[in-house]
Amino acid sequence: MTGLRLDRLRVMRGEAALVDLDLTVAPGEVLSIMGPSGSGKSTALAAIIGTLDPVFRMGGRILLDGRDVTTLPTHARRIGLLMQEDVLFPHLSVGGNLGFALPPGLPRPERRARIDEALEQAGLGGSAARDPATLSGGQRARVALLRTLLAEPGALLLDEPFSSLDAELRAQIRQFVLDRARERGLPVVLVTHEPEDARAAGGPVVSPLGTRLAPWGLPR
Template identity: 80%
Template sequence: MRGLRLDRLRVTRGDAVLVDLDLAVAPGEVVTIMGPSGSGKSTALAAIIGTLAPAFRQSGRILLDGRDVTPLPTRSRRIGLLFQDDVLFPHLSVAGNLGFGLPPSIRGGERRARIEEALALADLAGFADRDPATLSGGQRARVALMRTLLAEPAALLLDEPFSRLDAELRAQIRGFVLGRARQVGLPVVLVSHDPEDAAAAGGRIVAPAGIRNPGRATP
């Protein structure tokens, strides 16, 4: 089965159940995990990507395209993650940042071609040699997404990546990110506390410890 499957994924800390999810996210589908701060949203993402702290206990499985990735280290899971901050490397150019996402086996002309293609898709043609510090917030967000996609993930996690943007830019970047993910056919899990993000995603809304609304989000 293609897509991301959380098979009875459960995370506890002491006696508290923070995450209790059993769901499948199909290629091109966006599922939103919503809840207030401290409700377990980011803990769910940490479990999926494999970065839970030792204080937490996890059970269940994470399946990606039918493969059990639960025992694998983060770097081997092929799951991309976008944070609130774009986390671009200040000592690298825009092209250098994009190249960081490419597999080491891609070199020379093919590497340059992949970077130029990513810039064109992000409407940033000609920005290869730019310093990331000279980019706007929206441009930085697009570079961060394209760097993630160049790593060829099989699933994408979004940890409130639009929360620091103003309302107009938020809608623009949100549309770009979700549109690209759907076009590539990635299963997406979006963490947010903003109902507008869930409405824009247009898919199911779940709480970290179980399904809150199995239907589609409405504006």
């Protein structure tokens, strides 16, 4: 089985169910989870990546390409996460930030080649030595995505990563992120409160409790 399988994934707080998902996200597909603030969207991502607060109870299984990762620590799940904040390390250069995602034993010439290639593909060639503080918001978003992809995840979670960008830049970066994920055949779970994000993603849209939402029926 390929893709990301949420097998009767259920998250409870007390007697209330916040997440109830039973579905598979295929390679290259984007599942959008929509709902108001506090409805359980980010809780679903925390369950998938393994950072769920102990106040919650979780049932069901999470499988990635047929491998059960439910009880594995976050670093062993091979699931990447891109958040609203780009969380670039301020004490490292752009290249240093990207190198952080590469295997520690990789020879230095190969590390440099991978970093340079990634920057070229993102239209940021020659930026390896730059201070992240000198980058624009869109450039920082691209570097954050590159760092996530260089770690070679098997799936990608997007926790409202476009919400801090203005409308024009939002559309541009959203397309950049989705295109790169599809090129790599990654199953993607996008959490958003913006109908336009869900429409652009083009995949199924559900609430945290698994209710199917028709993207063409979402309010503009």
